[in-house]
Amino acid sequence: MRRTGILLFAAAPVVIAAAAYFLVPTDSAEGPAEPPAATAQQSTRQEAKNRAEQERSADDKLIASLPPGLADPAKKELAQQLVSTAENSTLNWRDTYGYIEDLDDGQGYTAGVIGFCTGTHDLLALVERYTADHPDNGLAEYLPALRAVDGTDSHEGLDPGFTAAWKAESEVTAFREAQLAERDRAYFDPAVRLAKLDGLGTLGQFVYYDAMVFHGPGIDEDGFYVLRERALRKAESPSQGGSEKAYLDAFLDVRRTAMREKRPNTDTTRIDTAQRRFLSDGNLQLRTPLRWQVYGETYRVP
Numbered sequence: 001m002r003r004t005g006i007l008l009f010a011a012a013p014v015v016i017a018a019a020a021y022f023l024v025p026t027d028s029a030e031g032p033a034e035p036p037a038a039t040a041q042q043s044t045r046q047e048a049k050n051r052a053e054q055e056r057s058a059d060d061k062l063i064a065s066l067p068p069g070l071a072d073p074a075k076k077e078l079a080q081q082l083v084s085t086a087e088n089s090t091l092n093w094r095d096t097y098g099y100i101e102d103l104d105d106g107q108g109y110t111a112g113v114i115g116f117c118t119g120t121h122d123l124l125a126l127v128e129r130y131t132a133d134h135p136d137n138g139l140a141e142y143l144p145a146l147r148a149v150d151g152t153d154s155h156e157g158l159d160p161g162f163t164a165a166w167k168a169e170s171e172v173t174a175f176r177e178a179q180l181a182e183r184d185r186a187y188f189d190p191a192v193r194l195a196k197l198d199g200l201g202t203l204g205q206f207v208y209y210d211a212m213v214f215h216g217p218g219i220d221e222d223g224f225y226v227l228r229e230r231a232l233r234k235a236e237s238p239s240q241g242g243s244e245k246a247y248l249d250a251f252l253d254v255r256r257t258a259m260r261e262k263r264p265n266t267d268t269t270r271i272d273t274a275q276r277r278f279l280s281d282g283n284l285q286l287r288t289p290l291r292w293q294v295y296g297e298t299y300r301v302p
Contacts, residue, residue: 045219045229051197052190052217063196070192070205075286078301079188079206080113083213085294086270087115091301097179098170100163108153111166114183114213118158122186122216124150130178138169187212194228199238202286203278204248210270211255222262230254248279269294 051059070079084093093113100111108118116123124146131140142165145157155162169175191209200208212224219225228251235250236242252271259266274292283290290301 041229042219045223045225048194048225048228049190049217049219052194059193059197063193066196069196069202070188070209070286072202075202076188078286078288078290079209081299081301082206082274082292083114083210085292085297085299086210086274087213089295089297091299097176098167100166102153102155106153108149108155109158109163109166112170112179114179114187116179116182118146118149118155119151119153120216121150122182125186126178126182129182130175133178134174137172137175138165139175141165186217190217191224197239198228198247199240200244200248201284203275203284204244206286207248207251207275210275211251214270215255215258222258227251227254227258244284245279245282252276252279267295269296 068075070076080093081091084090084096088096088099090096096113098112100109102109107120109123110117111123112126116126118124124143127139127143127146131137131143139162142158142162145162148157149155170179188209191212192205195205195208198204198208208224208228211227215222215224215227217224231247231251231254232240234254235247237247238244252275256268256271259268259271274294277292278286278290288301292299
């Protein structure tokens with residue numbers, strides 16, 4: 001995931017049924033003692049992640065009964081445009097399949113339509129899955145190097161040819177499709193699914209998606225699920241009977257704080273003059289036309 005924000009630049013129906021999984025399960029009288037707080041928090045985050053990523057019949061029935069929200073093709077296109085303005089400073093996200101550069105942000109090379117990074121595992125996962133289906137692709141020879149640098153900002157084994165290979169492969173339709181499939185598998189589908197289980201409408205689903213792209217779909221202290229956990233301590237989600245606007249306000253507050261704590265000079269306009277503006281306008285369904293600003297640039301979708 002590309003965390004561009006660390007660089008320096010000048011209503012859905014309430015879903016009560018899903019509320020139970022916000023709570024840490026209690027131990028029975030015959031069971032083991034209650035785990036330490038840190039272990040309990042990890043368990044809660046993992047449960048949320050599992051429900052976001054895995055099919056469960058009760059959840060699937062619930063989601064099927066709801067409007068498509070951000071999964072509607074037109075809204076999904078809008079979501080990618082919104083993310084692209086923050087990730088690549090353009091509405092034309094389809095022009096970014098071949099994008100690749102090192103942003104000096106500690107995450108190695110950032111590339112493609114959602115900012116896959118050599119240092120954050122998602123680029124490796126993309127190339128591994130693509131190579132399984134297309135063994136003779138132009139990136140396959142770099143898999144040993146990608147595995148070696150995963151989790152670091154190193155270019156060892158990648159330079160000087162990897163960037164050219166990425167750009168060349170991005171002209172291949174199958175690789176473009178693979179980028180979209182990995183975007184959906186790792187980010188879009190889990191974010192939308194969990195947002196619906198939390199009782200959020202289209203805007204809330206986008207708020208989750210953008211946060212998952214930026215912070216990563218992890219349960220560690222920097223991951224998306226930690227932000228959600230912190231927000232739930234501040235406000236009840238709609239599925240718990242809370243106000244959708246109040247909960248999203250709390251989530252955006254938590255996210256903004258996390259961005260600034262990591263790097264005090266982080267640009268937070270993707271929240272301040274985009275998502276927060278939509279929320280202040282009461283546009284919980286992310287209706288168009290939309291106007292927003294990121295890094296001082298103004299964007300419009302009719």
